[in-house]
Amino acid sequence: MVSSLFQVFRVPELKRRILWTLGLLIVYRFGGHIPTPGINGAALTAWAQSAADGNTLFNLYDLFVGGNFAKATIFALGIMPYISASIVFQLFGSVIPFFERLQKEGEEGRKKINQYTRVGTVALALVQSAGISVFLESLNGQIPGIVPNPGLAFKLLCMLTMTSGTIFVMWLGETITERGIGNGISLIIFIGIVARFPNDVINSLRLVANGALHPLVAVLIAAMMIGITAFVIFVNQAQRRIPVQYAKRIVGRKMYGGQTTHIPLRVITAGVIPIIFAQSIVIFPSTIGTFFPNNDAIQMIVQWFSPGHPVYIVLYAALIIFFTYFYTAIIFNPMDLAENMKKFGGFIPGIQPGRHTAEYIDRILLRITLPGAIFLAIIAVLPDLLIRYGNVPFYFGGTSLLIIVGVALDTLQQIESHLLMRHYDGFMKKGKLRARAR
Numbered sequence: 306m307v308s309s310l311f312q313v314f315r316v317p318e319l320k321r322r323i324l325w326t327l328g329l330l331i332v333y334r335f336g337g338h339i340p341t342p343g344i345n346g347a348a349l350t351a352w353a354q355s356a357a358d359g360n361t362l363f364n365l366y367d368l369f370v371g372g373n374f375a376k377a378t379i380f381a382l383g384i385m386p387y388i389s390a391s392i393v394f395q396l397f398g399s400v401i402p403f404f405e406r407l408q409k410e411g412e413e414g415r416k417k418i419n420q421y422t423r424v425g426t427v428a429l430a431l432v433q434s435a436g437i438s439v440f441l442e443s444l445n446g447q448i449p450g451i452v453p454n455p456g457l458a459f460k461l462l463c464m465l466t467m468t469s470g471t472i473f474v475m476w477l478g479e480t481i482t483e484r485g486i487g488n489g490i491s492l493i494i495f496i497g498i499v500a501r502f503p504n505d506v507i508n509s510l511r512l513v514a515n516g517a518l519h520p521l522v523a524v525l526i527a528a529m530m531i532g533i534t535a536f537v538i539f540v541n542q543a544q545r546r547i548p549v550q551y552a553k554r555i556v557g558r559k560m561y562g563g564q565t566t567h568i569p570l571r572v573i574t575a576g577v578i579p580i581i582f583a584q585s586i587v588i589f590p591s592t593i594g595t596f597f598p599n600n601d602a603i604q605m606i607v608q609w610f611s612p613g614h615p616v617y618i619v620l621y622a623a624l625i626i627f628f629t630y631f632y633t634a635i636i637f638n639p640m641d642l643a644e645n646m647k648k649f650g651g652f653i654p655g656i657q658p659g660r661h662t663a664e665y666i667d668r669i670l671l672r673i674t675l676p677g678a679i680f681l682a683i684i685a686v687l688p689d690l691l692i693r694y695g696n697v698p699f700y701f702g703g704t705s706l707l708i709i710v711g712v713a714l715d716t717l718q719q720i721e722s723h724l725l726m727r728h729y730d731g732f733m734k735k736g737k738l739r740a741r742a743r
Contacts, residue, residue: 312724319486319723326485329477330496336380336473337373337497341466343459344377344441348451352444370497379470381437382430384493387475390425392578394418399635426475427468434467435460486723487716495712498705505699530701533687537710540680543572545673547666552650568642570670572677575632577707579678580685582632583624584704587617613693622682629678630671639666681707 314320340346367374370383397404398418407414438460444451452459474493481489512518546567590603590610609616643663652658656665684703691697 313720316723319720322484322486322723323720326481326487326489326492329481329485329489330492333380333474333477333493333496334500336470337376337378339379341377341379341381341463343452343454343462345450345453346376348448349377349441349444350375352448352451372497372501377437377441379466380474382433382467382471382474383497384471384474384478384490386429386433386471387422387426387478387490388494389429390422393425394422396635399638423475426471430468430471431464434464437467438463486719487712491708491712491715494708498709509699526697533701534706534710537684537706538714540572540677541707541710541714544569545572545669546570547653547669549646549651550654552652568666570666570673572673573681574637574670574674574677575629575681576711577681577704578632579625579628579681580704580707582628583621583685586624587621612689618686618689621686625682625685626675626678629681630674633670633674637670639663639670642666 313323370381370385373380373383394404398408399405404418407418410417441463442452442455442459445455478489478493481487481492483489485492509518509523513520513523546569549566549568551564551566587610590606608614610620611617640660640663643659643666646652646662647658653662653665656662684707688697688700688703691701
């Protein structure tokens with residue numbers, strides 16, 4: 306493993322890409338400490354710490370932007386407007402014929418969709434930054450001085466600063482993808498989540514030193530974390546491979562086809578999107594409850610939807626299973642896959658090409674999606690159960706763990722491919738990464 310790390314820097318192109326990636330990620334982290342003008346950072350930090358234990362949309366958003374939202378920095382919106390715009394246009398490709406045609410136009414269509422996504426990102430950033438400016442001004446009633454000079458000038462300055470920050474973060478992500486290693490957008494979210502780990506480790510060590518956490522319990526928690534991470538990696542890489550045979554055909558003087566391949570259907574086709582959708586809905590009552598602290602009926606509903614409550618757990622898990630099937634149906638079209646196979650002479654042994662192939666693939670996809678959906682539900686409710694009933698002093702699992710595992714594996718596979726193309730041994734001589742890269 307150590308020798309493989311040295312080999313990474315023996316390949317000039319790979320070394321350059323890794324340095325580009327590290328440099329741009331450092332720039333992103335530095336930008337996360339530049340405050341937005343017109344905001345009292347100390348007062349806002351005090352309010353954020355008092356609301357840190359809440360289960361609201363603000364805490365969920367702050368998770369993906371690496372804490373920049375709670376500090377109202379110039380990167381407070383992070384890359385989330387771009388992610389939201391990408392999801393919207395991806396959904397448009399399934400329901401609007403114009404965008405569906407663009408998706409089938411190949412590289413040119415993808416460039417047009419990317420351009421629409423950028424414009425949508427700016428529009429969403431303007432709307433969200435306007436909402437944040439209004440929200441920050443409303444906090445003056447709770448903690449005076451958060452916005453010393455409220456008014457139209459502050460709103461416009463906040464919108465300009467945060468929207469510009471989002472555009473810059475979007476450029477960082479696209480530059481990392483083009484000149485660095487890995488997916489830039491995913492790595493920006495990844496580094497924002499990982500940035501919380503040192504504080505969690507330090508706080509846990511303090512609890513052990515103060516006697517609030519028994520050392521044996523700390524060791525058991527660490528072992529459990531390693532085991533859960535290994536299981537997430539296993540399920541994240543799990544596939545159902547459908548064999549495909551291509552018939553031989555002659556084009557001009559050359560013969561094509563005749564080979565056997567497979568269709569890899571992932572157990573978790575939808576990724577982390579179902580958890581994000583479900584979490585946004587299930588914590589909405591808690592978000593509304595923050596604006597009505599003296600209403601007993603609303604506060605009772607907020608208690609039902611607090612993490613660890615049976616109503617919260619059941620509804621959260623049910624929404625994740627529903628959105629897993631929903632989003633899988635949106636992004637994966639068995640009929641298009643069957644038609645493309647038929648066009649190039651491919652068929653599944655024992656299954657007629659065309660509609661029968663699509664029905665066969667859809668039937669398999671429905672079956673393997675169920676364990677994937679249940680797995681996502683378990684991983685999503687796990688952090689709340691560990692904190693509420695297991696006395697775990699930090700948030701572990703859920704969306705953050707799935708993102709970290711997915712991005713880390715994708716980046717390692719890209720590095721592995723660069724090494725193997727230049728006849729270097731990969732990171733794992735007998736592992737799956739090398740076998741897949743080959």
